[in-house]
Amino acid sequence: MTRPDNGPAPGSPAASSRPAGHRRRGEPRTYDFRRPTKLSREHVRVLQIAQEAFARQATTVLTTMLRAGARLELVGIEQHSYDDYVATLPNPCFIATFTLEPLAGKGLLAYPLDIAMSSVDHMLGGSGAADQPDRPMTVMETTITNHLLTRLLQELTASFSHIVQLQPELSDVEYNPQLAQAAAGSDTVMVASFTMAIGSRAGEATLVLPFSSFAAALNNAASPQLSESAQAKRRRAAEALEQRLNLVPVDVSVRFTPLEVSSDDLLSLAVGDVLLLRHPQDAPLEVTTNDVTFAFAIASNHRRRLAAAIVPTPSAAQKDTA
Template identity: 80%
Template sequence: MTRPDPGAAPAGGPLSQALGSRARRSEPRTYDFRRPTKLSRDHVRVLQIAQEAFARQATTHLTSMLRTGARLELAGIEQFSYDDYVATLPEPIFIATFTIEPLAGKGMLAYPLDMAMATVDHMLGGSGSAEQPHRPMTGMESAIHGHLLERLLDEFATTFAHITTVQPEIDSIEYNPQLAQAAAGSDTVMVASFSMAIGQREGQATLVLPFSSFAQALNNAASPQLSESALRKRKRAAEALAARLNLVPVDVSVRFAPLSVSSEDLLSLAVGDVLLLRHPRDSPLEVTTNDVTFAYAIASNHRRRLAAAIVPTPAAAVKDTA
Protein backbone atom coordinates (compact mmCIF):
# COMPACT_ATOMS: atom_id res chain seq x y z
CA MET A 1 0.00 0.00 0.00
CA THR A 2 1.43 3.32 -1.06
CA ARG A 3 1.24 6.10 1.44
CA PRO A 4 0.30 9.51 0.14
CA ASP A 5 3.05 12.11 0.26
CA PRO A 6 2.04 14.57 2.97
CA GLY A 7 3.76 17.38 1.07
CA ALA A 8 1.85 16.73 -2.14
CA ALA A 9 -1.17 18.86 -3.01
CA PRO A 10 -4.49 16.98 -2.95
CA ALA A 11 -6.09 16.07 -6.24
CA GLY A 12 -8.20 18.92 -7.50
CA GLY A 13 -6.30 21.35 -5.25
CA PRO A 14 -4.85 24.75 -6.19
CA LEU A 15 -1.74 23.22 -7.82
CA SER A 16 -3.67 20.90 -10.11
CA GLN A 17 -6.10 23.71 -10.97
CA ALA A 18 -3.22 26.01 -11.84
CA LEU A 19 -1.62 23.31 -14.01
CA GLY A 20 -4.95 22.67 -15.67
CA SER A 21 -5.49 26.34 -16.50
CA ARG A 22 -1.90 26.61 -17.77
CA ALA A 23 -2.45 23.58 -20.02
CA ARG A 24 -5.62 25.16 -21.40
CA ARG A 25 -3.79 28.40 -22.13
CA SER A 26 -1.04 26.51 -23.98
CA GLU A 27 -3.37 24.58 -26.26
CA PRO A 28 -2.10 24.60 -29.87
CA ARG A 29 -3.54 27.17 -32.23
CA THR A 30 -3.67 27.11 -36.00
CA TYR A 31 -0.92 29.20 -37.65
CA ASP A 32 -0.69 29.78 -41.39
CA PHE A 33 2.98 30.23 -42.33
CA ARG A 34 1.95 31.58 -45.74
CA ARG A 35 0.37 34.56 -43.99
CA PRO A 36 2.57 35.47 -41.01
CA THR A 37 1.15 37.58 -38.22
CA LYS A 38 1.44 41.30 -38.92
CA LEU A 39 -0.53 42.69 -35.99
CA SER A 40 1.81 43.19 -33.05
CA ARG A 41 0.71 43.57 -29.45
CA ASP A 42 1.30 47.31 -29.70
CA HIS A 43 -0.91 47.48 -32.80
CA VAL A 44 -3.69 45.60 -31.03
CA ARG A 45 -3.40 47.86 -27.98
CA VAL A 46 -3.74 51.01 -30.12
CA LEU A 47 -6.64 49.52 -32.08
CA GLN A 48 -8.36 48.35 -28.91
CA ILE A 49 -8.40 51.87 -27.48
CA ALA A 50 -9.92 53.25 -30.68
CA GLN A 51 -12.43 50.43 -31.15
CA GLU A 52 -13.63 50.57 -27.55
CA ALA A 53 -14.18 54.32 -27.91
CA PHE A 54 -16.07 53.66 -31.15
CA ALA A 55 -18.25 51.07 -29.40
CA ARG A 56 -19.13 53.51 -26.60
CA GLN A 57 -20.02 56.31 -28.99
CA ALA A 58 -21.95 53.97 -31.28
CA THR A 59 -23.96 52.71 -28.28
CA THR A 60 -24.93 56.29 -27.42
CA HIS A 61 -26.02 57.09 -30.98
CA LEU A 62 -27.93 53.83 -31.44
CA THR A 63 -29.82 54.38 -28.21
CA SER A 64 -30.73 58.00 -29.01
CA MET A 65 -31.66 57.44 -32.66
CA LEU A 66 -33.62 54.20 -32.16
CA ARG A 67 -35.20 55.24 -28.82
CA THR A 68 -34.63 51.79 -27.38
CA GLY A 69 -31.97 49.93 -25.44
CA ALA A 70 -28.91 49.33 -27.64
CA ARG A 71 -25.39 48.10 -27.02
CA LEU A 72 -22.17 47.66 -28.97
CA GLU A 73 -19.31 46.07 -27.05
CA LEU A 74 -15.87 45.11 -28.33
CA ALA A 75 -15.25 41.37 -28.18
CA GLY A 76 -11.83 41.08 -29.84
CA ILE A 77 -9.46 42.12 -32.63
CA GLU A 78 -7.91 39.61 -35.04
CA GLN A 79 -6.22 39.52 -38.40
CA PHE A 80 -7.48 37.46 -41.33
CA SER A 81 -6.95 37.19 -45.02
CA TYR A 82 -9.97 38.80 -46.64
CA ASP A 83 -11.14 35.48 -48.13
CA ASP A 84 -10.96 33.75 -44.74
CA TYR A 85 -12.96 36.53 -43.13
CA VAL A 86 -15.68 36.46 -45.80
CA ALA A 87 -15.99 32.68 -45.32
CA THR A 88 -17.09 33.28 -41.71
CA LEU A 89 -20.07 35.50 -42.67
CA PRO A 90 -23.60 34.09 -42.93
CA GLU A 91 -25.88 34.79 -45.88
CA PRO A 92 -27.81 37.02 -46.07
CA ILE A 93 -26.11 39.69 -43.96
CA PHE A 94 -26.09 43.48 -44.04
CA ILE A 95 -22.73 44.79 -45.30
CA ALA A 96 -21.73 48.42 -45.81
CA THR A 97 -18.40 49.12 -47.52
CA PHE A 98 -16.89 52.58 -47.17
CA THR A 99 -13.89 54.51 -48.45
CA ILE A 100 -11.25 55.70 -46.01
CA GLU A 101 -9.81 58.74 -47.79
CA PRO A 102 -7.07 59.88 -47.85
CA LEU A 103 -5.90 56.29 -47.24
CA ALA A 104 -6.13 53.65 -49.93
CA GLY A 105 -8.52 50.72 -49.76
CA LYS A 106 -11.93 50.28 -48.18
CA GLY A 107 -13.40 49.43 -44.82
CA MET A 108 -16.43 47.27 -44.13
CA LEU A 109 -19.11 47.17 -41.45
CA ALA A 110 -21.25 44.03 -41.24
CA TYR A 111 -24.06 42.91 -38.90
CA PRO A 112 -27.15 40.66 -39.06
CA LEU A 113 -29.76 41.66 -41.64
CA ASP A 114 -32.66 41.33 -39.19
CA MET A 115 -30.97 43.86 -36.88
CA ALA A 116 -30.52 46.28 -39.77
CA MET A 117 -34.22 45.89 -40.62
CA ALA A 118 -35.14 46.35 -36.96
CA THR A 119 -33.28 49.69 -36.87
CA VAL A 120 -35.49 50.92 -39.73
CA ASP A 121 -38.56 49.71 -37.83
CA HIS A 122 -37.46 51.62 -34.73
CA MET A 123 -36.64 54.79 -36.69
CA LEU A 124 -40.16 54.72 -38.18
CA GLY A 125 -41.73 54.48 -34.71
CA GLY A 126 -42.17 50.69 -34.54
CA SER A 127 -41.21 48.35 -31.73
CA GLY A 128 -38.72 46.35 -33.79
CA SER A 129 -39.87 43.16 -32.10
CA ALA A 130 -41.81 41.78 -35.07
CA GLU A 131 -40.22 39.22 -37.37
CA GLN A 132 -38.11 41.08 -39.90
CA PRO A 133 -37.99 40.23 -43.62
CA HIS A 134 -34.90 38.48 -45.02
CA ARG A 135 -34.57 40.47 -48.23
CA PRO A 136 -32.56 43.42 -49.53
CA MET A 137 -33.71 46.81 -48.30
CA THR A 138 -35.91 48.95 -50.49
CA GLY A 139 -34.70 52.37 -51.63
CA MET A 140 -36.61 54.09 -48.82
CA GLU A 141 -35.37 51.65 -46.18
CA SER A 142 -31.78 52.12 -47.40
CA ALA A 143 -32.13 55.91 -47.22
CA ILE A 144 -33.49 55.78 -43.65
CA HIS A 145 -30.81 53.34 -42.52
CA GLY A 146 -28.19 55.42 -44.32
CA HIS A 147 -28.61 58.23 -41.78
CA LEU A 148 -27.63 55.80 -39.02
CA LEU A 149 -24.63 54.55 -40.99
CA GLU A 150 -23.38 58.08 -41.58
CA ARG A 151 -23.48 58.81 -37.84
CA LEU A 152 -21.59 55.59 -37.11
CA LEU A 153 -18.91 56.41 -39.70
CA ASP A 154 -18.56 59.92 -38.26
CA GLU A 155 -17.87 58.38 -34.85
CA PHE A 156 -15.42 55.93 -36.45
CA ALA A 157 -13.46 58.88 -37.91
CA THR A 158 -13.49 60.72 -34.57
CA THR A 159 -12.30 57.77 -32.48
CA PHE A 160 -9.52 56.93 -34.97
CA ALA A 161 -8.27 60.54 -35.16
CA HIS A 162 -5.40 59.83 -32.72
CA ILE A 163 -4.16 57.12 -35.12
CA THR A 164 -4.73 58.84 -38.47
CA THR A 165 -7.15 61.21 -40.15
CA VAL A 166 -9.81 59.49 -42.26
CA GLN A 167 -12.91 60.75 -44.02
CA PRO A 168 -15.13 57.67 -44.47
CA GLU A 169 -17.87 57.72 -47.07
CA ILE A 170 -20.38 54.94 -47.77
CA ASP A 171 -19.38 53.14 -50.97
CA SER A 172 -21.89 50.29 -51.41
CA ILE A 173 -24.45 48.12 -49.63
CA GLU A 174 -24.41 44.34 -50.11
CA TYR A 175 -26.27 41.38 -48.67
CA ASN A 176 -24.17 38.56 -50.15
CA PRO A 177 -20.64 38.39 -48.61
CA GLN A 178 -19.19 37.12 -51.89
CA LEU A 179 -20.26 40.33 -53.64
CA ALA A 180 -18.73 42.71 -51.11
CA GLN A 181 -15.36 43.42 -52.72
CA ALA A 182 -13.64 45.51 -50.09
CA ALA A 183 -10.19 43.96 -50.64
CA ALA A 184 -8.30 41.33 -52.63
CA GLY A 185 -8.72 37.79 -51.38
CA SER A 186 -5.16 37.45 -50.06
CA ASP A 187 -5.01 40.91 -48.45
CA THR A 188 -4.56 41.06 -44.69
CA VAL A 189 -7.44 42.76 -42.89
CA MET A 190 -7.95 43.74 -39.25
CA VAL A 191 -11.29 42.50 -37.94
CA ALA A 192 -12.82 43.98 -34.79
CA SER A 193 -15.70 41.85 -33.49
CA PHE A 194 -18.49 43.40 -31.43
CA SER A 195 -21.41 41.95 -29.54
CA MET A 196 -24.43 43.96 -30.69
CA ALA A 197 -27.87 44.28 -29.12
CA ILE A 198 -30.89 46.30 -30.24
CA GLY A 199 -33.92 45.86 -28.03
CA GLN A 200 -34.31 42.12 -27.52
CA ARG A 201 -32.22 41.21 -30.57
CA GLU A 202 -28.60 40.20 -30.21
CA GLY A 203 -25.95 39.38 -32.76
CA GLN A 204 -22.36 39.96 -33.82
CA ALA A 205 -21.05 42.94 -35.76
CA THR A 206 -17.64 43.26 -37.38
CA LEU A 207 -15.64 46.29 -38.48
CA VAL A 208 -13.01 45.42 -41.09
CA LEU A 209 -10.03 47.62 -42.04
CA PRO A 210 -7.14 46.96 -44.49
CA PHE A 211 -3.88 46.43 -42.61
CA SER A 212 -1.63 47.85 -45.34
CA SER A 213 -3.46 51.19 -45.30
CA PHE A 214 -3.12 51.63 -41.52
CA ALA A 215 0.28 49.97 -40.99
CA GLN A 216 2.39 53.14 -40.92
CA ALA A 217 -0.12 55.05 -38.81
CA LEU A 218 -0.27 52.15 -36.32
CA ASN A 219 3.52 52.05 -36.10
CA ASN A 220 3.61 55.78 -35.36
CA ALA A 221 0.83 55.54 -32.77
CA ALA A 222 2.34 52.46 -31.11
CA SER A 223 5.85 53.92 -30.71
CA PRO A 224 6.44 54.81 -27.04
CA GLN A 225 6.89 58.42 -25.98
CA LEU A 226 10.54 59.33 -25.41
CA SER A 227 11.62 60.12 -21.86
CA GLU A 228 13.31 63.40 -20.96
CA SER A 229 16.72 61.70 -20.79
CA ALA A 230 16.19 60.20 -24.26
CA LEU A 231 15.17 63.61 -25.60
CA ARG A 232 18.35 65.14 -24.11
CA LYS A 233 20.46 62.44 -25.76
CA ARG A 234 18.81 63.13 -29.11
CA LYS A 235 19.45 66.85 -28.71
CA ARG A 236 23.13 66.29 -27.88
CA ALA A 237 23.48 63.94 -30.86
CA ALA A 238 21.88 66.53 -33.19
CA GLU A 239 24.24 69.24 -31.89
CA ALA A 240 27.28 66.98 -32.35
CA LEU A 241 26.16 66.13 -35.87
CA ALA A 242 25.71 69.81 -36.76
CA ALA A 243 29.15 70.61 -35.37
CA ARG A 244 30.79 67.85 -37.42
CA LEU A 245 28.95 68.91 -40.56
CA ASN A 246 30.49 72.37 -40.22
CA LEU A 247 33.94 70.74 -40.59
CA VAL A 248 33.18 68.74 -43.72
CA PRO A 249 35.24 70.05 -46.71
CA VAL A 250 33.16 71.28 -49.66
CA ASP A 251 34.43 72.00 -53.17
CA VAL A 252 33.59 75.58 -54.19
CA SER A 253 33.95 77.00 -57.69
CA VAL A 254 33.87 80.52 -59.07
CA ARG A 255 32.70 80.54 -62.67
CA PHE A 256 31.57 82.72 -65.50
CA ALA A 257 28.04 82.45 -66.80
CA PRO A 258 27.53 79.11 -68.64
CA LEU A 259 27.93 79.15 -72.41
CA SER A 260 25.74 77.23 -74.87
CA VAL A 261 27.32 75.87 -78.05
CA SER A 262 26.08 73.51 -80.72
CA SER A 263 27.19 69.89 -80.84
CA GLU A 264 28.96 70.56 -84.12
CA ASP A 265 31.04 73.37 -82.62
CA LEU A 266 31.83 71.28 -79.55
CA LEU A 267 33.05 68.32 -81.61
CA SER A 268 35.15 70.53 -83.89
CA LEU A 269 37.11 72.24 -81.09
CA ALA A 270 40.87 72.17 -81.53
CA VAL A 271 43.90 73.55 -79.71
CA GLY A 272 44.09 77.27 -80.26
CA ASP A 273 40.36 77.84 -80.83
CA VAL A 274 38.81 80.73 -78.93
CA LEU A 275 35.40 80.57 -77.20
CA LEU A 276 33.68 83.86 -76.55
CA LEU A 277 32.41 83.75 -72.96
CA ARG A 278 29.85 86.52 -73.53
CA HIS A 279 29.97 87.26 -69.78
CA PRO A 280 28.91 90.91 -69.17
CA ARG A 281 31.83 93.00 -67.97
CA ASP A 282 29.80 94.49 -65.09
CA SER A 283 28.25 91.17 -64.02
CA PRO A 284 29.75 89.31 -61.02
CA LEU A 285 30.88 85.68 -61.22
CA GLU A 286 28.84 82.83 -59.73
CA VAL A 287 30.08 81.06 -56.61
CA THR A 288 28.84 77.46 -56.79
CA THR A 289 29.03 74.10 -55.06
CA ASN A 290 27.64 70.91 -56.53
CA ASP A 291 26.39 73.03 -59.46
CA VAL A 292 24.26 75.18 -57.13
CA THR A 293 24.87 78.95 -57.08
CA PHE A 294 24.85 80.28 -53.52
CA ALA A 295 26.75 83.59 -53.81
CA TYR A 296 28.33 86.06 -56.27
CA ALA A 297 31.85 87.50 -56.42
CA ILE A 298 34.20 89.69 -58.42
CA ALA A 299 37.76 88.82 -59.40
CA SER A 300 40.33 90.18 -56.97
CA ASN A 301 43.69 89.33 -55.41
CA HIS A 302 44.94 88.68 -51.92
CA ARG A 303 48.65 88.74 -51.06
CA ARG A 304 49.67 88.22 -54.69
CA ARG A 305 47.15 85.41 -55.14
CA LEU A 306 44.04 85.40 -57.27
CA ALA A 307 40.93 85.69 -55.14
CA ALA A 308 37.20 86.33 -55.33
CA ALA A 309 35.54 89.02 -53.25
CA ILE A 310 31.94 88.23 -52.31
CA VAL A 311 29.48 90.91 -53.42
CA PRO A 312 25.74 91.46 -52.89
CA THR A 313 23.43 89.30 -55.00
CA PRO A 314 22.51 91.14 -58.23
CA ALA A 315 18.91 92.31 -58.53
CA ALA A 316 18.39 90.18 -61.67
CA ALA A 317 19.37 87.03 -59.76
CA VAL A 318 16.95 87.90 -56.94
CA LYS A 319 14.10 88.21 -59.45
CA ASP A 320 14.98 84.86 -61.06
CA THR A 321 14.99 83.16 -57.65
CA ALA A 322 11.60 84.64 -56.77
Protein backbone atom coordinates in the same frame (compact mmCIF):
# COMPACT_ATOMS: atom_id res chain seq x y z
CA MET B 1 -2.73 23.75 -39.23
CA THR B 2 -5.13 23.85 -36.28
CA ARG B 3 -4.57 24.26 -32.59
CA PRO B 4 -5.93 21.64 -30.15
CA ASP B 5 -8.96 22.56 -28.13
CA ASN B 6 -11.13 21.09 -25.40
CA GLY B 7 -14.33 22.77 -26.62
CA PRO B 8 -17.45 20.96 -27.86
CA ALA B 9 -17.12 18.86 -30.98
CA PRO B 10 -18.75 20.04 -34.22
CA GLY B 11 -22.34 18.90 -34.40
CA SER B 12 -22.79 18.75 -30.64
CA PRO B 13 -25.72 20.65 -29.06
CA ALA B 14 -23.36 23.26 -27.61
CA ALA B 15 -21.72 23.81 -30.98
CA SER B 16 -24.94 23.89 -32.99
CA SER B 17 -26.48 26.48 -30.69
CA ARG B 18 -23.87 29.07 -31.60
CA PRO B 19 -24.51 31.44 -34.51
CA ALA B 20 -22.64 30.91 -37.75
CA GLY B 21 -19.19 32.50 -37.83
CA HIS B 22 -18.96 32.72 -34.03
CA ARG B 23 -15.86 31.12 -32.49
CA ARG B 24 -15.54 30.52 -28.78
CA ARG B 25 -12.30 31.27 -27.00
CA GLY B 26 -9.91 28.34 -27.17
CA GLU B 27 -11.43 26.74 -30.25
CA PRO B 28 -9.01 25.75 -33.03
CA ARG B 29 -8.45 28.19 -35.84
CA THR B 30 -6.58 28.01 -39.11
CA TYR B 31 -3.04 29.42 -39.20
CA ASP B 32 -1.42 30.05 -42.58
CA PHE B 33 2.38 30.04 -42.32
CA ARG B 34 2.56 31.79 -45.70
CA ARG B 35 0.92 34.83 -44.09
CA PRO B 36 2.44 35.26 -40.62
CA THR B 37 0.85 37.50 -38.03
CA LYS B 38 1.46 41.17 -38.73
CA LEU B 39 -0.49 42.65 -35.83
CA SER B 40 1.89 43.14 -32.91
CA ARG B 41 0.79 43.47 -29.32
CA GLU B 42 1.39 47.23 -29.53
CA HIS B 43 -0.82 47.45 -32.63
CA VAL B 44 -3.62 45.59 -30.88
CA ARG B 45 -3.35 47.87 -27.84
CA VAL B 46 -3.65 51.00 -29.99
CA LEU B 47 -6.54 49.52 -31.97
CA GLN B 48 -8.31 48.39 -28.82
CA ILE B 49 -8.38 51.93 -27.44
CA ALA B 50 -9.86 53.23 -30.70
CA GLN B 51 -12.38 50.40 -31.11
CA GLU B 52 -13.59 50.64 -27.51
CA ALA B 53 -14.12 54.37 -27.97
CA PHE B 54 -16.05 53.66 -31.17
CA ALA B 55 -18.21 51.07 -29.36
CA ARG B 56 -19.11 53.55 -26.61
CA GLN B 57 -20.01 56.33 -29.02
CA ALA B 58 -21.86 53.97 -31.36
CA THR B 59 -23.95 52.76 -28.42
CA THR B 60 -24.97 56.36 -27.74
CA VAL B 61 -25.81 56.98 -31.42
CA LEU B 62 -27.86 53.78 -31.72
CA THR B 63 -29.76 54.45 -28.51
CA THR B 64 -30.53 58.04 -29.52
CA MET B 65 -31.52 57.45 -33.14
CA LEU B 66 -33.46 54.22 -32.59
CA ARG B 67 -35.04 55.34 -29.31
CA ALA B 68 -34.49 51.86 -27.94
CA GLY B 69 -32.03 50.08 -25.70
CA ALA B 70 -28.85 49.41 -27.69
CA ARG B 71 -25.39 48.08 -26.90
CA LEU B 72 -22.15 47.62 -28.83
CA GLU B 73 -19.26 46.02 -26.94
CA LEU B 74 -15.82 45.08 -28.23
CA VAL B 75 -15.03 41.35 -28.04
CA GLY B 76 -11.62 41.16 -29.68
CA ILE B 77 -9.34 42.14 -32.56
CA GLU B 78 -7.83 39.59 -34.91
CA GLN B 79 -5.96 39.38 -38.19
CA HIS B 80 -7.35 37.41 -41.14
CA SER B 81 -7.06 37.24 -44.88
CA TYR B 82 -10.10 38.83 -46.49
CA ASP B 83 -11.23 35.50 -47.98
CA ASP B 84 -11.05 33.78 -44.59
CA TYR B 85 -13.07 36.58 -43.00
CA VAL B 86 -15.78 36.53 -45.69
CA ALA B 87 -16.15 32.77 -45.20
CA THR B 88 -17.28 33.38 -41.60
CA LEU B 89 -20.20 35.64 -42.60
CA PRO B 90 -23.70 34.21 -42.96
CA ASN B 91 -25.63 34.68 -46.20
CA PRO B 92 -27.57 36.95 -46.25
CA CYS B 93 -25.91 39.54 -44.03
CA PHE B 94 -26.04 43.33 -43.88
CA ILE B 95 -22.68 44.61 -45.15
CA ALA B 96 -21.77 48.30 -45.56
CA THR B 97 -18.50 49.24 -47.27
CA PHE B 98 -16.89 52.67 -46.99
CA THR B 99 -13.83 54.52 -48.24
CA LEU B 100 -11.02 55.57 -45.89
CA GLU B 101 -9.76 58.83 -47.40
CA PRO B 102 -6.95 59.85 -47.35
CA LEU B 103 -5.91 56.19 -46.90
CA ALA B 104 -6.20 53.64 -49.68
CA GLY B 105 -8.58 50.71 -49.53
CA LYS B 106 -12.00 50.25 -48.03
CA GLY B 107 -13.48 49.39 -44.67
CA LEU B 108 -16.43 47.14 -43.96
CA LEU B 109 -19.11 47.04 -41.28
CA ALA B 110 -21.22 43.87 -41.11
CA TYR B 111 -24.00 42.77 -38.77
CA PRO B 112 -27.07 40.48 -38.94
CA LEU B 113 -29.74 41.43 -41.46
CA ASP B 114 -32.59 41.08 -38.95
CA ILE B 115 -30.91 43.69 -36.70
CA ALA B 116 -30.56 46.04 -39.69
CA MET B 117 -34.26 45.56 -40.57
CA SER B 118 -35.37 46.06 -36.96
CA SER B 119 -33.31 49.28 -36.86
CA VAL B 120 -35.38 50.62 -39.74
CA ASP B 121 -38.53 49.56 -37.88
CA HIS B 122 -37.37 51.48 -34.80
CA MET B 123 -36.54 54.62 -36.81
CA LEU B 124 -40.03 54.51 -38.36
CA GLY B 125 -41.64 54.39 -34.92
CA GLY B 126 -42.12 50.62 -34.62
CA SER B 127 -41.16 48.32 -31.77
CA GLY B 128 -38.71 46.24 -33.80
CA ALA B 129 -40.02 43.09 -32.13
CA ALA B 130 -41.94 41.71 -35.13
CA ASP B 131 -40.44 39.13 -37.47
CA GLN B 132 -38.23 40.94 -39.97
CA PRO B 133 -38.15 40.16 -43.71
CA ASP B 134 -35.18 38.16 -44.99
CA ARG B 135 -34.55 40.20 -48.15
CA PRO B 136 -32.52 43.16 -49.44
CA MET B 137 -33.71 46.57 -48.31
CA THR B 138 -35.91 48.75 -50.46
CA VAL B 139 -34.75 52.15 -51.65
CA MET B 140 -36.55 53.87 -48.76
CA GLU B 141 -35.18 51.45 -46.17
CA THR B 142 -31.67 51.90 -47.58
CA THR B 143 -31.95 55.70 -47.41
CA ILE B 144 -33.05 55.55 -43.77
CA THR B 145 -30.24 53.12 -42.88
CA ASN B 146 -27.64 55.24 -44.70
CA HIS B 147 -28.40 58.12 -42.34
CA LEU B 148 -27.61 55.86 -39.38
CA LEU B 149 -24.44 54.54 -41.03
CA THR B 150 -23.23 58.09 -41.74
CA ARG B 151 -23.52 58.92 -38.03
CA LEU B 152 -21.60 55.76 -37.12
CA LEU B 153 -18.81 56.68 -39.56
CA GLN B 154 -18.55 60.10 -37.92
CA GLU B 155 -17.95 58.39 -34.58
CA LEU B 156 -15.38 56.14 -36.25
CA THR B 157 -13.53 59.25 -37.42
CA ALA B 158 -13.44 60.68 -33.90
CA SER B 159 -12.37 57.36 -32.33
CA PHE B 160 -9.40 56.93 -34.70
CA SER B 161 -8.27 60.57 -34.59
CA HIS B 162 -5.29 59.73 -32.34
CA ILE B 163 -4.10 57.21 -34.95
CA VAL B 164 -4.90 58.89 -38.27
CA GLN B 165 -7.25 61.58 -39.56
CA LEU B 166 -9.91 59.77 -41.57
CA GLN B 167 -12.70 61.04 -43.81
CA PRO B 168 -14.76 57.88 -44.39
CA GLU B 169 -17.59 57.96 -46.91
CA LEU B 170 -20.28 55.31 -47.27
CA SER B 171 -19.66 53.41 -50.50
CA ASP B 172 -22.14 50.57 -50.94
CA VAL B 173 -24.47 48.16 -49.16
CA GLU B 174 -24.43 44.45 -49.95
CA TYR B 175 -26.18 41.35 -48.60
CA ASN B 176 -24.16 38.52 -50.13
CA PRO B 177 -20.68 38.33 -48.52
CA GLN B 178 -19.17 37.00 -51.75
CA LEU B 179 -20.23 40.17 -53.57
CA ALA B 180 -18.83 42.63 -51.00
CA GLN B 181 -15.53 43.53 -52.63
CA ALA B 182 -13.80 45.55 -49.94
CA ALA B 183 -10.36 43.99 -50.51
CA ALA B 184 -8.53 41.35 -52.48
CA GLY B 185 -8.96 37.82 -51.21
CA SER B 186 -5.35 37.47 -50.02
CA ASP B 187 -5.16 40.92 -48.39
CA THR B 188 -4.59 41.02 -44.64
CA VAL B 189 -7.41 42.73 -42.76
CA MET B 190 -7.92 43.69 -39.12
CA VAL B 191 -11.24 42.36 -37.82
CA ALA B 192 -12.77 43.87 -34.70
CA SER B 193 -15.64 41.76 -33.33
CA PHE B 194 -18.46 43.28 -31.31
CA THR B 195 -21.54 42.02 -29.53
CA MET B 196 -24.44 44.07 -30.87
CA ALA B 197 -27.86 44.29 -29.25
CA ILE B 198 -30.86 46.44 -30.23
CA GLY B 199 -33.97 45.91 -28.19
CA SER B 200 -34.48 42.16 -27.77
CA ARG B 201 -32.26 41.25 -30.75
CA ALA B 202 -28.59 40.43 -30.40
CA GLY B 203 -25.87 39.26 -32.73
CA GLU B 204 -22.25 39.72 -33.74
CA ALA B 205 -21.00 42.79 -35.63
CA THR B 206 -17.60 43.10 -37.26
CA LEU B 207 -15.62 46.14 -38.34
CA VAL B 208 -12.96 45.35 -40.95
CA LEU B 209 -10.03 47.61 -41.87
CA PRO B 210 -7.15 46.92 -44.29
CA PHE B 211 -3.86 46.38 -42.48
CA SER B 212 -1.65 47.73 -45.29
CA SER B 213 -3.43 51.10 -45.21
CA PHE B 214 -3.07 51.49 -41.44
CA ALA B 215 0.39 49.93 -40.96
CA ALA B 216 2.38 53.19 -40.95
CA ALA B 217 -0.16 55.01 -38.77
CA LEU B 218 -0.24 52.13 -36.27
CA ASN B 219 3.57 52.08 -36.05
CA ASN B 220 3.63 55.82 -35.37
CA ALA B 221 0.86 55.56 -32.76
CA ALA B 222 2.52 52.60 -31.02
CA SER B 223 6.00 54.15 -31.03
CA PRO B 224 5.62 57.84 -31.78
CA GLN B 225 8.76 59.40 -33.32
CA LEU B 226 9.05 63.17 -33.40
CA SER B 227 10.66 64.82 -36.40
CA GLU B 228 13.76 66.97 -35.94
CA SER B 229 11.75 70.16 -36.36
CA ALA B 230 9.22 68.97 -33.76
CA GLN B 231 12.01 68.07 -31.33
CA ALA B 232 13.67 71.48 -31.83
CA LYS B 233 10.33 73.19 -31.24
CA ARG B 234 9.83 71.23 -28.03
CA ARG B 235 13.35 72.16 -26.80
CA ARG B 236 12.74 75.88 -27.49
CA ALA B 237 9.45 75.71 -25.60
CA ALA B 238 11.14 74.06 -22.60
CA GLU B 239 13.92 76.69 -22.57
CA ALA B 240 11.43 79.55 -22.80
CA LEU B 241 9.38 78.05 -19.95
CA GLU B 242 12.47 77.72 -17.76
CA GLN B 243 13.50 81.33 -18.41
CA ARG B 244 10.04 82.66 -17.61
CA LEU B 245 9.80 80.59 -14.43
CA ASN B 246 13.10 82.06 -13.20
CA LEU B 247 11.60 85.57 -13.54
CA VAL B 248 8.35 84.88 -11.68
CA PRO B 249 8.22 86.99 -8.44
CA VAL B 250 7.70 84.98 -5.24
CA ASP B 251 6.68 86.35 -1.82
CA VAL B 252 9.17 85.27 0.85
CA SER B 253 8.71 85.67 4.61
CA VAL B 254 11.08 85.34 7.56
CA ARG B 255 9.25 84.40 10.72
CA PHE B 256 9.68 83.25 14.28
CA THR B 257 8.43 79.86 15.36
CA PRO B 258 4.61 79.95 15.29
CA LEU B 259 2.91 80.50 18.63
CA GLU B 260 -0.20 78.70 19.82
CA VAL B 261 -2.71 80.78 21.77
CA SER B 262 -6.03 79.71 23.24
CA SER B 263 -9.20 81.23 21.82
CA ASP B 264 -9.97 82.83 25.16
CA ASP B 265 -6.57 84.58 25.30
CA LEU B 266 -6.87 85.65 21.66
CA LEU B 267 -10.28 87.27 22.20
CA SER B 268 -9.12 89.05 25.37
CA LEU B 269 -6.14 90.79 23.72
CA ALA B 270 -6.03 94.56 24.13
CA VAL B 271 -3.69 97.35 23.13
CA GLY B 272 -0.53 97.19 25.24
CA ASP B 273 -0.69 93.45 25.97
CA VAL B 274 2.50 91.48 25.42
CA LEU B 275 2.71 88.04 23.76
CA LEU B 276 5.74 85.96 24.65
CA LEU B 277 7.10 84.47 21.42
CA ARG B 278 9.03 81.76 23.27
CA HIS B 279 11.46 81.54 20.35
CA PRO B 280 14.82 80.16 21.61
CA GLN B 281 17.60 82.70 21.35
CA ASP B 282 19.94 80.30 19.55
CA ALA B 283 17.27 79.00 17.11
CA PRO B 284 17.26 80.39 13.54
CA LEU B 285 14.23 81.98 11.96
CA GLU B 286 12.19 80.20 9.28
CA VAL B 287 12.30 81.39 5.67
CA THR B 288 8.98 80.48 4.04
CA THR B 289 6.94 80.94 0.90
CA ASN B 290 3.30 79.95 0.65
CA ASP B 291 3.60 78.52 4.20
CA VAL B 292 6.38 76.14 3.10
CA THR B 293 9.70 76.40 4.98
CA PHE B 294 12.59 76.08 2.53
CA ALA B 295 15.49 77.67 4.47
CA PHE B 296 16.57 79.12 7.82
CA ALA B 297 18.16 82.50 8.67
CA ILE B 298 19.36 84.73 11.49
CA ALA B 299 18.48 88.38 11.94
CA SER B 300 21.05 90.77 10.50
CA ASN B 301 21.33 94.14 8.76
CA HIS B 302 22.60 95.36 5.44
CA ARG B 303 23.35 99.06 4.78
CA ARG B 304 21.19 100.19 7.70
CA ARG B 305 18.33 97.92 6.65
CA LEU B 306 17.05 94.84 8.44
CA ALA B 307 18.12 91.64 6.70
CA ALA B 308 18.26 87.90 7.16
CA ALA B 309 21.42 85.87 6.63
CA ILE B 310 20.76 82.33 5.42
CA VAL B 311 22.27 79.66 7.66
CA PRO B 312 22.39 75.84 7.52
CA THR B 313 19.30 74.01 8.66
CA PRO B 314 19.39 73.01 12.34
CA SER B 315 19.54 69.29 11.48
CA ALA B 316 22.48 69.83 9.11
CA ALA B 317 24.32 71.89 11.72
CA GLN B 318 23.87 69.12 14.30
CA LYS B 319 25.26 66.51 11.89
CA ASP B 320 28.30 68.67 11.13
CA THR B 321 28.98 69.11 14.85
CA ALA B 322 28.73 65.38 15.41
